Amino acid sequence: MTPAILLSFLLGYFALLIGVAYFTSRNSSDNASFFIANRNSKWYLVAFGMIGTALSGVTFISVPGAVGKSEFGYFQFVLGNAVGFVIIATVLLPLYYRMNLISIYTYLEKRLGAYSYKTGAVIFLISRTIGSAFRLYLVAIVLQKFIFDAWNVPFWLTIVLCLILIWVYTHKGGLKTIIITDTMQTVFLLLSVVLSIIFISKSLHLDIAGTFEAVKNSSYSKIFFWEDFMGTKTHFIKQFLGGIFVTIAMVGLDQDLMQKNLSMKTIGEAQKNMFTFTGVFVIMNIFFLSVGALLYLYAAKNGIAVADLKTPDHLYPEIALNHLNIIPGIIFMLGLTAATFATTDSALTALTTSFCVDFLHFDKKKDQNDPKLVNQRHWVHIGFSVVMVVVIMVFKTINDDSVVNSIFTAAGYTYGPLLGLFAFGMLTKRAVTDKLVPYLCLASPVLCFVINTHSVKWFGYAMSFELIVLNGLITFLLLWVTGKSTVDQTKF
Numbered sequence: 001m002t003p004a005i006l007l008s009f010l011l012g013y014f015a016l017l018i019g020v021a022y023f024t025s026r027n028s029s030d031n032a033s034f035f036i037a038n039r040n041s042k043w044y045l046v047a048f049g050m051i052g053t054a055l056s057g058v059t060f061i062s063v064p065g066a067v068g069k070s071e072f073g074y075f076q077f078v079l080g081n082a083v084g085f086v087i088i089a090t091v092l093l094p095l096y097y098r099m100n101l102i103s104i105y106t107y108l109e110k111r112l113g114a115y116s117y118k119t120g121a122v123i124f125l126i127s128r129t130i131g132s133a134f135r136l137y138l139v140a141i142v143l144q145k146f147i148f149d150a151w152n153v154p155f156w157l158t159i160v161l162c163l164i165l166i167w168v169y170t171h172k173g174g175l176k177t178i179i180i181t182d183t184m185q186t187v188f189l190l191l192s193v194v195l196s197i198i199f200i201s202k203s204l205h206l207d208i209a210g211t212f213e214a215v216k217n218s219s220y221s222k223i224f225f226w227e228d229f230m231g232t233k234t235h236f237i238k239q240f241l242g243g244i245f246v247t248i249a250m251v252g253l254d255q256d257l258m259q260k261n262l263s264m265k266t267i268g269e270a271q272k273n274m275f276t277f278t279g280v281f282v283i284m285n286i287f288f289l290s291v292g293a294l295l296y297l298y299a300a301k302n303g304i305a306v307a308d309l310k311t312p313d314h315l316y317p318e319i320a321l322n323h324l325n326i327i328p329g330i331i332f333m334l335g336l337t338a339a340t341f342a343t344t345d346s347a348l349t350a351l352t353t354s355f356c357v358d359f360l361h362f363d364k365k366k367d368q369n370d371p372k373l374v375n376q377r378h379w380v381h382i383g384f385s386v387v388m389v390v391v392i393m394v395f396k397t398i399n400d401d402s403v404v405n406s407i408f409t410a411a412g413y414t415y416g417p418l419l420g421l422f423a424f425g426m427l428t429k430r431a432v433t434d435k436l437v438p439y440l441c442l443a444s445p446v447l448c449f450v451i452n453t454h455s456v457k458w459f460g461y462a463m464s465f466e467l468i469v470l471n472g473l474i475t476f477l478l479l480w481v482t483g484k485s486t487v488d489q490t491k492f
Contacts, residue, residue, distance in 0.1 A: 003150035009330055010147065013337055014165045020184065021169035021177045043269040046260045047276040049182030049342075051284060054257065054277075055189065060339040061142075063285065065312035067292030072223040073234045077465060078285045080243020082278050087244070088252035089274035095426070096258065097267040103357040104258050111425040113434030119441050120421055121358035124255055125351060127414045129384070132347035133391035136162065139340040140392070142317055159392050162341075163385045170345045170381075178346055179260065185338035192335025193287045196320070199328040200294040204301065211294070220293040231456075233464035242465020249415040249468055253422055256350035295319055348388070352381045413448060416471020417441035424476050430483040440482065444475040 063074060096104055105124065109117030140158055148158050170177055201211040215221055225234045251257045261270045295315050299306050302323065309315060320332035356362045356377050365373060421441070424432070448471045452463045463470075 003147045005326070005330075006147045006333055009333060010143070010337065013334070014169075016184075017169045017181050017341075018165075020181050043264055043273040044276065045179055045183050046264065047273040047280070049179055049186055050257060050260055050273070050277045051186045051189065051280055054251070054281060055284060055288075055339055059288070060189075060336050061138075061313045061316045063288040064292030064295055065315050067220050067289060068296050068306060068312055068315070070234060071220045072289050072293075073225050073239065075223050075285065075289060076225070076234075076236050076239035077243040077246075078282060080240040080245075080465075081247045082243075082282055083240075084244045084247025084251065085274055085278040085281070087248055089271045089278075091426075092248075092252045092258075092422075093261060093270050093274065094267055096262060097270065101262065102363050103354055104253065104255055104262075105354065105358055106363070108421060108425065112421065112432050112437065115434040116421060116432060116437045117358070119438045120418055121354055123414045123418050123441065124354055128254065128256055128347050128351055129387060129391060132344055133388050134395060136340060136344050136388070137392045137395045138313070139336060142336065146317070146321055155396055156389070156393055159389055163344075163388055166341060166345050166348060167381065167385050170349055178349055179263065182342045182346065185342040188334050188338035189342070190284070192331050192338065193284065193291060195331045196291050196328065196335070197287065197294060199324060199331070200291070200298055200319075203324065204294070204298060211290075214297060215290050215293045218293050218297060220296060230459075230461050233462050235464075238464040238466050241469065242467075245419065245469045245472065246415075246465055249419040249472065253415065253418045254350075255354045256347055259350050259353060260346075291316070298323075344388075348381065348384055351384045352377060355380050355384070413445040413467075413471060416448060416468045417444050417475045419468060419472030420444065420475025420479065423472060424479045424483075428480070428483075430480065431485050432479050433482045433484060436482050437479070440478040441475060444471055444478060447474055 066074060095107065099107060099110070101107060103121070105117055105120040108120045136159070140155070140162065143162075144153075144155055144158050148155075169181065197211065201207070204211075204214070206214055224236050225232070225239075226236055229235045229237065261273060264270045264273065296306070298304070298319060299315065304319065304323065306312070306315060309318060317332065317336075321329045356373075360376065360380070362368050362373055362377075367373075417440075421437070424430070448467060451458075451470065452467055455461050455463050
């Protein structure tokens with residue numbers, strides 16, 4: 001795989017996205033189409049396209065790489081994800097539709113107060129910016145190594161070019177365009193995973209039945225882990241419960257993915273979207289785990305020293321780009337690019353929407369489609385693109401995988417307070433001391449960090465994904481203790 005071939009593929013891919021954007025936004029580029037696609041999206045397109053958003057480039061290379069250490073244990077978490085999606089469809093979506101929301105954090109203003117509302121919106125802006133920047137950073141490293149280093153292109157310029165291209169095809173149509181481009185990118189993602197399995201199987205001289213048996217009988221196919229509940233992070237209960245609450249917090253309380261659900265005409269269509277998405281999501285993760293098992297079988301057969309790789313995340317690109325022929329290499333880049341940019345373009349649109357609605361209050365303007373507001377939205381979109389570049393370059397400057405991963409993990413802590421805020425609003429009739437809420441939402445992650453750091457020493461218990469449950473619970477209790485009186489919930 002030469003850099004010139006990969007670059008030509010990348011440019012052709014973006015040309016296709018820009019072409020789709022032109023046709024979807026030429027008749028409508030107002031705020032209504034950008035924020036909620038005029039509430040006219042087709043549920044089946046949204047359901048399919050959400051796969052590309054939910055499965056980032058990090059998932060594309062990390063889930064297969066992690067099979068070597070945790071086998072198919074990740075699927076326990078995926079099962080929890082599925083339950084979380086069902087809860088979102090049956091509990092959260094009816095609430096959002098009943099209140100006719102554009103930004104889901106508007107609920108916090110109506111139920112808890114202005115400070116709670118701004119706190120929830122800020123939590124999302126920080127978390128999604130860090131998370132999306134980190135995902136793009138990891139994939140940009142692959143693009144830099146296999147493409148742009150050949151022409152001595154500096155890393156910062158690689159990032160800027162990527163974000164400029166994303167901005168070009170999203171700045172007019174916004175969500176209306178992204179629903180179509182994400183559907184297309186999900187097709188590429190599915191195609192990439194399935195074809196990767198086929199190409200690796202052929203390299204191992206296996207047919208379909210033989211591939212299934214090889215994965216099933218390998219040392220990587222164990223799914224359920226019941227040993228040592230206190231001392232291990234892979235126990236089924238920890239992974240399953242963590243999957244449920246991580247999904248509720250990072251999907252159901254996240255403007256990015258919920259914005260697509262709010263773009264449909266009715267709650268019924270939105271729920272069909274979520275149920276369909278859940279089924280495809282589970283199947284896709286089975287494919288990713290199967291790719292991982294096949295990669296390790298291929299590495300063992302061909303003498304590839306996995307231990308010499310800097311990280312297991314490099315196994316997939318190493319084999320696809322350096323050991324298979326040109327077609328599997330292009331297929332890998334297709335999937336990686338689709339997964340990465342489907343996540344990033346969606347995040348930029350959601351960040352722009354949240355800022356315009358939650359801080360500039362577009363939803364309270366007499367005419368949301370006033371040309372001045374549309375122009376203002378364009379500048380907000382550019383602003384978040386610039387912020388993304390800055391955050392990615394901070395990651396690059398740190399240049400320490402352990403520190404960068406710690407920063408990304410810290411972003412996950414912030415979703416706990418969102419979980420606590422929404423749970424308090426929906427499960428109680430108490431009012432909060434609104435001005436205290438920002439401080440309580442800072443205190444909860446700090447307390448969780450302390451507990452997580454010392455949990456093995458203090459309790460002999462290793463925290464896993466269920467940390468977000470603890471985080472949300474602490475926020476809930478702090479809101480309860482400092483709360484006061486009751487409120488009329490009939491309007492919610």
